[in-house]
Amino acid sequence: MLNIGLLGAGRIAIVHARAISAHSGSRLVSVADVMPKAAQELAQAYGAKAQTSDEILSDPSIDAVLIATSTDTHSGFIEAATKAGKAVLCEKPVDLSLDRARACQKAVQAHGKPVMIGFNRRFDPNFAAMKAAIDAGEIGKTEMLTVTSFDPAPPPVSYVKVSGGIFRDMMIHDFDMAQFIMGGLPKTIMATGSCLVDPEIGAAGDFDTATVTMTYEDGRIAVINNSRRAVYGYDQRVEVLGADGLLQAGNMLENTVVKSTTQGVVSAKPMHFFLERYMPAYEAEWSAFVEALSLGEEMPATLADGIASLAMAEAANLSVAQSRPLNLAEVLES
Structure with a gap:
């Protein structure tokens, strides 16, 4: 069973929370958002905790994070999460800046943790x-x-x-x-x-x-x-x-x-x-992430795909x- 931290509590994060909780191989344990009330409400809906992003990233019991925050935070959270030893599924795009996305890819390669980009289609x-x-x-x-x-x-x-x-x-x-x-x-x-x-x-x-x-x-x-x-x-x-x-x-x-x-x-x-x-696609996307992570296989939509x-x-x-x-x-x- 994978313990999952969710970064973000907006519209798309709600979709992902549903997919995470519905999967037999994953459990939503923590939610963070810049609006604490939104994080608290989403966490309560799924029996999870509302925490800060730093608390989620530093929690050794959390295996992976799903990043559903504003686009300008994606690269930074990908780098921080992989440095903390966690696998990542991040909503598209990797970043608004191609150069920043490339720097993120270089950092992730040094950390050696898998990253999947959320091209749900x-x-x-x-x-x-x-x-x-x-x-x-x-x-x-x-x-x-x-x-x-x-x-x-x-x-x-x-x-x-x-x-x-x-x-x-x-x-x-x-x-x-x-x-x-x-x-x-x-x-x-x-x-x-x-x-x-x-x-x-x-x-x-x-x-x-x-x-x-x-x-x-x-x-x-x-x-x-x-x-x-x-x-x-x-x-x-x-x-x-x-x-x-x-x-x-x-x-x-x-x-x-x-x-x-x-x-x-x-x-x-x-x-x-x-x-x-696309709700069925989001559910299938999460299932593919869990399967790839559990089997140690390459992610089906990689960081390189996101940069391309x-x-x-x-x-x-x-x-x-x-x-x-x-x-x-x-x-x-x-």
Whole structure:
């Protein structure tokens, strides 16, 4: 049984607390947050203790920590936790700064403890089945990937200002999905961005609508489309064209009822937001972390994966700023 300390008590931490407590191989023992009341309430809900982050990190009975704090604290907590001898699962991204994330990776290598980055979409049952079909050769060599990721509504501008921007905050999941599906990193990245949803997002220096086209060394192509607004719900689709066929993973709907009349065919909308859509993925992600840690295996979404996705986000930002395709090596080797 793994004893787990949870750093953070916000919305995503609540999701993780549920997954930790539901797993037969882990036990939530401590919760810390910058708001002590939030930590106390979440800890009480699961029979855990509310402690400070320092108390959790210095507690020798805690085997691993899950980091679900603000992004600007991720690298520091990863370093402190691994130095304290604890395994880590940290929410994405590793950091908003690529250089800081690389420094974190160097520190972690010196400490020798496993770190997993929370790219939960790898563990979505539909996307995982798609990856398994590709690996089994069911559609031959992959040739084109299309990832669609639309939020139902934009976040508050106060969030946008500290998020790192749409490429680091939102599209980073899709950059990781491209790594996961295509089995490697692209050679070039061309990004475009607009502000079509909320002018305040543009005033904050960010985009709410963006597309990235990536080309691989062997000529394969991946296209990622993001929008902060889809009035019909949380739109999450992946399509892969291969030499021998096509794989498609569609939206999860609010229900499976389809009404067919002389006026047309109507089905339910997509699930409203990521908490509903991806709860099974969060549970599977935690299960994969526990299994890898228990068996001494490599984590299925590594710190290196997190840095690679951050590098793609950085390349996308530079591509928009410079209005040109960017060779990913320009970022990776800088």
